[in-house]
Amino acid sequence: MKLEKRSIEFVPHNERYGRPRRLFTIWFSSNFQITALMVGTASGLSFGYTLLGLLLGNLIGTVFMAAHSAQGPQLGVPQMIQSRAQFGVYGAAIPLLVMVTAAVLFLAASGVLMRDALKALLPMSDNQAIVLVGVLTFIIGFVGYELIHRLGAWMSLLSTLVFASALGLILMHPAGAAAGPLPVAGFSFAAFNLVIAQAASWTLGYGPYVADYSRYLPASVSTRATFWSTYGGCALGSFAMMALGALLGLAIPAALAHDPATAIAGLFGHWAPLALAVIALGVIQYNVLCLYSAYMSSVTIFGAFGGLKYVTHTAKALVMAALSVAATLIAIATQYRFDTFFSDILIGQLYLLIPWSAINLVDYYWVCRGHYDVGALYEPQGRYGRFNRRTLAVYAVSIIGTVPFMKLSFYTGFVAQWLGADISWAMGLVLAGALYCMVNSRGAPVAAPLQKSLQK
Template structure:
């Protein structure tokens, strides 16, 4: 997938065929990728999803489970169970080759041309900006520490330069686009894995395999903690609804099982491995300050390598987010080219990061907001998976890109009521079942404060949409080219 033919068209006539390679700007945005321009194999998706998930944040999440009071065995079980939801990310990916366009366009089949704009503006654009800012903030703080260690002055100007440099590196990858991402991530996934395996070796040397929490959890308290831990782990795969964007260049006849499998496996394996390492670290290290704890067991010469790996992982993670957020902005109806759309989300998120770290610490507020992210991401995934099941993954890219009144996916005044009803029902169920630092829904309260929002949002949205949307979706679904 790193190399593909492009036929430029000028005035309706086919021009000279060019070859788009890694290092060249991607020519396509949300437009349909013709079959003649699709290349590659599903297995190439493994590295695309592995690189963002060989992650420092995985260590933090794993440690948090132990700090919540779980035993090592319980934490590891929750880590495996929560990461199984990467299977849903894989399922969403199969719509990319089928439609030949992005997930934010495919979802017009679920919500209608106009209804889709409102849903993806929230689930695919605003939330992306918050995630970009949070990830850049975490990487920047690590880079600040390395700069001080190397003798740099404690200067807000220098800190601002570091933030902008990390953001710029991210946006360069996003702007160059698909071919560059595929080629670069095959290298990054190996390099990052080597670094984090070394870190894992030092963690294993400090692991207390007989660890038991100071106070064991039992009964309702254990149940609430297990469910809460599951929600924390599973919220990560549910935040990646952009898997069709990375798979849309594959040939249409790519096997769906292979597309879903390589996508899910690429994210699942490193997520389980390194989240588990974070749980092991918390058995002896003070992971309330994870960066200091991890650096405290590493040799001094390796700390800069570790920090650079943290930054590179952030670049890999945020590049996918910014890339898809740019495509989402086009899908909303903003008439901009892909590059400008990527730069807009990048500039917004960079400004948020600078403000958070240099002017006013609003990250606590943003973190609180993200406690509720699953309330909208879970229903969006539930509706999407249900639609793939209902229409058997038959999507027609050119039909989906037709935004005219009366087009197949215009539905009623531009809105597919079944999709909107499924999404809103799932979101309402999530609100009623959520448990956060500032709001506990009545259903959650009835179950002792267990955060059931993720499961409730997924199931309710899929059931409501499946029940109300089946007849109408079949009516407008046809085989491409029919």
């Protein structure tokens, strides 16, 4: 299989290929893995309320994620390159830094989560297991786009076989579960809202890079087909895995006290090593998406200030290696306080990425209606300029405006404390979208057609 030759540049029409159904498998498999399972655990609610919260969070969050995906075939550029149209060629570096940071932190979290599973497969120390996750992620990510899609298709099948079988074994053999019926907890608005926010955060977090995996599709692919292929794969995969996590947390809580991957694999008896290998590969595939997109965002930042439009294989290897090393070091440093670390990542990224998502979607679907000068996205002197001060101001105000609604392990805003719940994700979405519409209602640049030279 050949190495991917494109990076942050426009994908010419004669190199476009594939069908929207590829998007279903890559997003289904990327979510139908053990990292997403952790989102559904330990909600403090009954099983029914937990499932309802997870369902609502996934249905809401995936709308915005899939709407970003639909931009890929139409523009043929990575998601955050298109973001230069709103923030300016240099100004887009600000949300890009947030994106890179979030992706690296998720890489680190997944490395910790797979540590004990790999140790069960191979004799190694905690640190060596985390390093191995980083190495495997780097190799697949370096090969690039086509391998990522093919791996997604295979993992959709393999992960379904493993986790569907695990569900059947749990239901058929309750002896391994907690005695009696599932525990019933009272309803808590704060806990219910947290479940919704974390589930929505999971899918919303793909927004800044989801179009990276649809940009090779032909421009003739309809927006509807791209949207629903992405939406169906992501929503179904993430909700199913989170629901399994909720069941595991309530029926077999001891499984989460140690390691959910080895606990699930243990259900398979002599086949446990094979099941564990599939589970580990599923997490590595998710990690590859994080690494690939962190790489794309990093070179987009460098490209803005250095005039870079093409990335060599050597440069790609160096950037990916640096990101992998950073994630590995963070994972090693945080591995023994993982639970709090993972929860703060889920919610913290939401605070910073929700305003960006609202701005990007409002601009694409409402202000510019999908028409951009793609060539100008690479020119600081072009129509989009270096910095779009109005957009940057909207972004900053939107984040500051949601601070009172935020709730983290180390900080609780006064509104969140008063409500007993964190609704900052919804406030950030509404505030950023409304403010961006206001500042662009008059005097905003008129959208231009796609640059003809890039359509050939």
